[in-house]
Amino acid sequence: MKLTVQVKLLPTPIQATALEATLRTCNEAATWASGVAFEKDVKRAFALREHTYGEIRARWNLGAQAAQHVVKKACDAYTTLKANLKAGNLGRPGSRRYRKATEKPIAFRPEGAQPYDDRMLSWQIPERRVSIWTVTGRVKDVAFTVSPEQLATLALYRKGESDLVCRDGLWFLLATCEVPEAAPNTDPVDFLGIDLGIVNIATTSDGEIMAGRELNRIRSRERVLRTKLQRKNTPSAKRRLKKRRRKEARRTKDINHKIAKHVVAEAERTGRGIALEDLTGIRERVRLRKPQRAARSSWSFAQLGQFIAYKAHRAGVPVVYVDPAYTSRTCAECGHIDKANRVSQAWFACRSCGFVDHADRNGSRNIRARAWELWRRGAQSTAPAPPPRQRGGAGRERSITASDARCASPAL
Template identity: 45%
Template sequence: MKLTAQIRLDPSPEQADVLLRTMETANAACNAISEHAWATRTFLKYALQKALYHDIKRQFKLSAQVVVRCLGKVADAYKLDKDTKRTFRKRGGIVYDSRILRYYTERREVSIWTMTGRERIPYTVGEHHARLLAYQQGESDLIYRKGRFYLLATCDVPEEDEEAVDGVLGVDLGIAQIATDSDGDSFSGEQVESKRKWYAERRGTLQAVGTRSARRRLRQLSGRERRFRADVNHQISKHLVRKAKDTKRAIALEDLTGIRKRTTVRKSQRARHHSWSFYQLRQFIEYKAKLAGIPIILVDPAYTSRTCSQCGHCEKANRKSQARFACQACGHTMNADVNAAKNIAARGAVMRPMVSRSDHASTGVGRGKLAA
């Protein structure tokens, strides 16, 4: 499985200046390549390389492999859209490969190509990303963010063999309760919602003030809410995958692709709905499950919240409120999210895994098997 390890470079002031100059020169080269590509309507990497390689190498004094990476960056940008001229930020990220970057994981140091030659630069990395670096393969992106340099390294991490399982753990994703499983465990969204409101109010106040110090504070706050949400999603996904592995069960999730377009909410709840990070949580659950050898099954979400998990009766009136489910046929009552999770688990046990996106097909997600 392809995962990304993030490390923070710790260059000296002189090395930092050289890294910035390298990034600025490489992005200037990308803009020059883009000018030619746009003017001549030439967007394929091979054609651009044939036309520009020697000129770009001579004009910008870049190494051969850096020029190749710049040509590839421009060609990749035009793959997305050939109707808009591509421009590159002065200090935008640049791509390195094994010919111009080497990791020395034992002493936590990299050897990286710069405009003045190779530089040996120490780095800082967390334990999780340090483990990923043992499987580093392919490209790494050098980025500059808020005065610091980072390398985002592609790592090809081996997956455990998919286990034969004895059942299915259904997981219902929501807003009031971020996740609820078919065992009845749930993870409240109140802490996330209170944080969202606090950050929204704080941003509004600082934007209204508009002073230099207020703008500086806004920059400091930037990304904190996103990182908080990601941390919560990591904790939830780790708990669910650990439970599934310990109990030898697959994990069944609703296929919620395009849910924001398919659902409507009250005006007062729009901000909360659109900041809902269920897709990120699903991604975290999926990749952690694959690493642990736990099958993931995607099921049709239709009517899981209206169907009785005891008798199968489906009716809108069954859902009495956000939190309460009461079957109009058999009288069964329970928490509405737990009821939905049980329905998801039942569908996962009897339906073929549903894969709604091509990336799941390519990675094998959803090809779970139940033990007889």
């Protein structure tokens, strides 16, 4: 399977200047190539190369490989745009957002990432050095730093392209690695149900609750601070906003990685598979009061689900996605379904048999039961198909996480 290793570069000021000039030149050329592709309606790399390759090499003085990557970069951007339009991620045809995306050519940021292949980039992994092509010539002995585990992954499995990225004045190489997978477990003894939520980030069918109150408090504090700085709007406030803009995302990503690692390790140790909810479109299906919308929008359930899926795939642990409908209202003991069973965000009390449990723990048990039933029937797919768009769905049933979102208070 393919993994990406982030390598932090430590260039000297002269080397950093050369790298910055390279990104700006390549993105300027890519923006021009994108305009040609839009004007001539040529979105395939081979055809676009006939119209742009010579001009790119002559006007921007790029090498052959760099020019090839610039053309491919423009075509890949239109491929991604087409996929987003088809999936409805940019609104309906004719909407303002849809027209904005389709009525003008794609433009690339001056600091946008630039792909490199092995002809443009060579690694000296034991010495922790790279030699990289720039518009001012080959820059050698660029130092990099990486953890020992990632260094071993680079040395053993690096294969394919790497992307040069500048982020907040720091330089990174995103290296592609082909990592071998473990033998898949085709006969799990059971499934570990995972309920994803806002108040509690993840709850397992074993009863383990990974609370998100600390993370939610930090998010709330960060939102208040951002609001104050935006209102102040002074140069120093803008500098602070720029410095802190990715802090919350980094913290969330770190927490999700830790949760995913723990969940997969537990499933692998006990010989079980992992059961997750298919939460596609959950944000569009759930309506909340205005104070609660920020908490829902910052809910990173998709990222956590992706982390669990790829770590499980690497460990050979099967992953099954289930329909989340009614899992918040179904009793895990007797199967009785009633809206009144969900007493509050935290508690579940069955109106039929009297069973009382934590609401998220009860939901995760229902998820585990559904996954086991799907597996027994032979539905072993690990990638759910997105559900069709529904119209007039005001009366449709919400999922457990939808109930979790509705019950979550603004002060998490």
